[in-house]
Amino acid sequence: MPNQPKRHIKDVIYDEYLGRIQRGELTHEDRLVDTTVAAEFNVSRMPVRDAFMRLAHEGYLASSTRGFTLPELTHRQILEIFELRRLLEPRAAALAAYALTDEDLASLEHAVDLSESTIASGDIALLFNASEMIRRTWLSAVPNIELRDTILRYMAQIQAVRMATLHDTASQRTLVSLHRQMLTVFSSRKGVDVELLILRFVLAGEESYLRAHNTRAETAP
Amino acid sequence: MPNQPKRHIKDVIYDEYLGRIQRGELTHEDRLVDTTVAAEFNVSRMPVRDAFMRLAHEGYLASSTRGFTLPELTHRQILEIFELRRLLEPRAAALAAYALTDEDLASLEHAVDLSESTIASGDIALLFNASEMIRRTWLSAVPNIELRDTILRYMAQIQAVRMATLHDTASQRTLVSLHRQMLTVFSSRKGVDVELLILRFVLAGEESYLRAHNTRAETAP
DNA sequence: ACAGCATAAACAGTATACGAATTTAAGGTC
């Protein structure tokens, strides 16, 4: 028997909405109200409330006086998260390099191929998905669980930022190029090389973000 | 008017028990049951439940089938957390060095004096408290909020480990000595020096822990 | 005495209900 670990409703709802948030299926206009969601699932407010409060405490949602919404990231917070990423991700990726299975490398290669294909098609959504696949793949191989969970905690924020910066063609090309290089260094399993490349990866993301931020500041008064 | 932000019962209980956990007032034998605590506070189960579930999700408590207890940290988890600390705390402290006020430095000095006084008295509890004061002081000056909160998240675990390693006289002396050096480098406000010292501080803690761990493994079969 | 089963106690999850706070809407006054 599979011995199902008795999934509670609140956990089902938590997973469901965490997925929706991480897949970017919610907009800043959405207001999540427990009674409404409870009606959709045909349950009472309580499990929904539990799930939403947990998501809010973990930073995936912001609690307001009128339902839960996506959190507004300030410029400052985004820069702070980039600093955290610079500190954690290079080392995490280096650790992952030694632990990646051939299967992982294969799915990494597939995702990188997808990423490169978007140069021709210009399919930003696909590039976004490929980027997430790559990230998920190496993150899942990080052997230090505490480190991995810490990185996962600000994953939602990262996606929001990346989505906003990928409209820039130069950023897209840089991202695709870095994806290809990541496959190379991960395959070589040289921790030092991986560490350096991931640092450059995070820095490139930061530059992209700053460029988009400044452009926006100039365009809109 | 001070415009009190309307403290909810669940937040009061959360703060109360977070404090008790962080001050080490709970043992592994304590089993926290919502109905019991609810009776003490003369409230219903719900706010207590909210508070405990939050503490559990944040890693301060472990939820079992029979009440909440302090989490058992495995050897592996402790090593993983030391790795996180090596990555985050040196940089965080360097940032704090530039932001420390004279007031902060004064209370740092006071705590370091306390720490040194325990060499003569052998008062381990006081050394523990002084250590926490020092840590709290510089952490509160870290300007990167996300970084600071990430570090705070595993603070409870750190305390449990330190408490267990401080019985070793050599470790106590090392700790006190490092405290004095920390005051010096923080006062100099040289980020690079602070970064290096805090790295050595974390490494010393790790060595202390490993020594205690191995000794215990030898003594008890 | 002890294995095995039945029963009760303890506890978490969920449901329902009520009250308080705050926003939105409506109505009235100048």
Add this chain to the structure above:
DNA sequence: GACCTTAAATTCGTATACTGTTTATGCTGT
């Protein structure tokens, strides 16, 4: 028509009640 007052609606926090599951207890038979 702008502004203040008041009413209604919305939503959260808390209380109480119920249910199911897990652990402890006690009983029975051999």
